[in-house]
Each structure stands twice: as structure tokens, then as C-alpha cells.
């Protein structure tokens with residue numbers, strides 16, 4: 001196996017690959033969205049997961065960010081550092097997982113990079129688009145807005161497969177005033193959304209996945225549901241969980257009690 005043999009195989013499924021850069025015409029009347037997510041052996045996954053699961057999950061995390069902006073994914077760059085234990089069969093499986101999700105999302109692989117390291121690392125960068133000026137930002141929530149999630153929460157222990165909410169996100173364009181995906185837990189991510197919007201939030205009710213506790217839903221993370229706000233007069237899809245109020249920017253309360261913004265934080269775990 002060589003870098004060229006991997007690339008040759010890839011080009012059969014990804015015709016945009018071949019030059020030093022992929023050349024792409026920007027879609028008319030659209031803003032471009034860019035996001036990247038690292039997946040590192042021992043941090044985001046272990047070797048117990050199959051290659052296909054690891055590839056699919058890595059892509060799903062980036063697709064979820066595009067969904068959170070109300071966008072449509074278009075192109076994907078796959079960069080990876082191969083580990084001593086990753087053989088050709090494993091790499092085929094890894095790409096199989098990637099292509100499976102990208103095919104569903106109608107996005108294509110446009111390039112990437114191959115290197116090596118002591119453990120497997122990949123970086124999935126996705127470029128998407130959204131109608132000009134229509135991207136769902138974190139900063140648009142206003143006091144009086146209702147707060148919603150796209151589905152029940154419970155954190156990574158209860159949610160093994162990430163389903164990026166792409167259709168749901170697109171439905172929120174022109175409806176939601178602010179939106180983000182929940183990657184690090186409701187408590188921390190809602191705190192971030194409120195801080196960006198300069199508002200506070202009051203939670204009344206958090207829908208839970210079967211078997212999950214409120215604590216897991218608030219703090220565990222990796223739910224990858226959408227968290228968004230909309231004015232009360234607008235009929236929004238999803239599950240209402242509370243409302244946006246005036247207050248110290250970023251402050252979150254659950255049934256009157258303060259919720260600490262604790263969730264999954266890589267920078268704290270160093």
C-alpha cells in the first residue's frame with residue numbers, strides 16, 4: 001500500500017481529486033460554510049469500533065455543524081494520519097463509512113491529505129452552502145423567544161449513532177432566530193448560544209432519551225441534536241424546552257435553579 005494507491009482508489013469515487021487543489025465554482029446567491037472536526041484514536045474512538053463506524057461518525061460530526069447553520073453540505077476534505085495498525089482493509093472500511101454518509105447528504109470528497117502518526121487521527125473538513133444572509137447563527141436569540149431541541153437528549157452513553165439533522169436544519173431557515181448543534185452537552189452549549197446572543201435562558205423541561213438522566217442530558221454531550229430559538233408567534237418544529245429571558249449573558253436556569261455551564265471541554269482535559 002502506498003499513498004498513490006490509496007489516492008488512485010479514491011479517485012474512482014471522487015473525480016474532483018487529482019490536482020493540487022480541487023477547482024470548484026461557488027454556487028450563485030449562496031454563502032459558503034466551512035467546518036472541520038478532528039477524530040483521534042483514544043479521544044473520540046477506540047479500535048473496538050469498526051473502521052466503517054469510525055469513518056461515518058467522523059463525517060457525521062461535521063455534517064451536524066452544517067445542519068446547525070441551516071446549510072447543505074457540498075464538498076468534503078478527508079485528511080488522516082495512518083497508524084501502524086491501519087491496513088488497507090481498515091482504510092477501505094473507513095472510507096466506506098465516509099462515502100455512505102456523504103452519499104446520503106449528496107456531498108462529494110474533493111481532496112485531503114495522508115500522513116502517519118503513532119495513533120490514527122483524521123480531520124474531516126466540510127464545505128457547504130446556505131442562501132445568502134440566511135445562515136442560522138448563535139447570536140440571534142432575543143428575550144421572549146421560545147427554546148427548542150430537535151429531539152430527546154441523553155449524551156453519548158445513550159446515543160451511539162449520530163444522525164446529522166440536515167433536513168431539520170434547512171426547515172429552520174427563516175424560522176429560527178438562533179441555532180447550534182449540541183456537541184458538548186445542553187448546559188455548556190446553551191450557555192454558549194446565550195452568551196453569543198447576550199441573553200439568558202430558563203429551561204422548564206428537557207426531553208430525555210430512554211434510560212437517560214437529566215444530568216447526562218445536561219452535561220455529557222455528543223447528542224448532535226439541534227438547539228434553537230424562535231419567536232413565540234412562529235410555529236416551529238421540534239420540542240420546546242424553555243425560553244430566552246433577559247439576564248446575565250450566558251446564564252442558564254432549570255426550573256428556577258442555576259445550571260453550571262459544564263460539559264465536554266477538550267481544552268480543560270489537557
Ligand SMILES: [Mg+2]
Pocket residue numbers: 064065068180181182183
Ligand atoms: Mg457545532
